[in-house]
Amino acid sequence: MTGPLTSVELFAGGGGMALGTRKAGFEHVGLVEWNKNAAAILRHNATKHPDLWTPDHVHEQDVRLWLQQTDIESDVDLVAGGPPCQPFSLAGVHAGDMDNRNMFPAAIDAVRRFRPRFAVFENVPGLTRPSFAPYFDYIKDQLEKPTVRPKPDELWTEHHARIKKAQPTGLRYVVREHLLEAADFGLAQNRRRVILVAIRTNVPGAETWSAPEPTHSRDALLYDQWVTGDYWTEHGEAMPELPDGLDTRVRDLKEHGRPEKERWQTVRDCIQGLPEPVDRRPATDIANHEGIPGARAYPKHSGSPLDWPAKTIKAGVHGVSGGEAMIRFDDDTLRYFTVREAARLQGFPDDYEFPVARSRSMGAIGNAVAVPLAELLTHGLTQLNSHGIDAR
Known part of the structure; x- marks a missing residue:
């Protein structure tokens, strides 16, 4: 493999995760965000800072539809994003997997599609609550064995049972779950988030990688x-x-x-x-x-x-x-x-701008992945990748 590490950013929002991964060394080949205000923020800053990404890389589209239509065929090293957290938020209606805003299935479909070396997904701690824990285990097991696809009309519990029994010989990932407090890494905000990191098993060092220690x-x-x-x-x-x-x-x-x-x-x-x-x-x-x-x-x-x-x-x-x-x-x-x-x-x-109404800007900021945390996590993945390039 030659050239820079590449990434696809899902649920890109106002660009927090995308900025962090770009600072870590990944070059974006696609940023997908359905909300028109958040997409406008991404395009505005692409024009203002051409070294980040280009306006053409911003796709104002539902991730599910984009996955059906995208013509990206090149190797993708990282799939990242923060699937909408409202289904699992303590402040929400707690509908979980039954909420139509649950986008984890689309996130995992992207992993199946691109077979990246790495996947990083961020969500609220509510995902680990006892009432949601079985579904969270299902998400992690799907990431570990993404080739075990769901069947039409199959209940997620039935699919989960098949995954746990399956021993696929193809694409597999080492999946790590981390509960991180942003203030422990230098952010001036108490912000606890669950981070899922999936590393393809044929990446050297996948089994021994761990999240950075608090600073x-x-x-x-x-x-x-x-x-x-x-x-x-x-x-x-x-x-x-x-x-x-x-x-x-x-x-x-x-x-x-x-x-x-x-x-x-x-x-x-x-x-x-x-x-x-x-x-x-x-x-x-x-x-x-x-x-x-x-x-x-x-x-x-x-x-x-x-x-x-x-x-x-x-x-x-x-x-x-x-x-x-x-x-x-x-x-x-x-x-x-x-x-x-x-x-x-x-x-x-300070030079990253929000050219939409205050309420929409604050929404994009509140939904964002904290930039320094995204940078720190994915920089560790670039270092891991530097130890040796695996065959796809």
């Missing part, structure tokens, strides 16, 4: 805030009073010393350097940074503390999800995150 920690942040005060000094702030409930943990940290990992990043860390947003007035020197009036708290939506990682940025039913889209300051005042601030919380660079 940042909660205790390191607590140490820098409440033991040394370095965090406040860096931001030019006086150390406030220790919040209730932290006395014991801070005392333990004083006794045992600072953890070796880097500290969790906070909202304050993340938005540092951005001008204070003005309501209804776009910033002149940076895109998508306009204040939105009217932020208010309501039950279970109280905003993200300034000096802690943000709550999980979510898409919400109408694009902006309540308290997760607000900053709560020390005096308990609130304001909405601007689109740019939310994008930073997901790891999007």
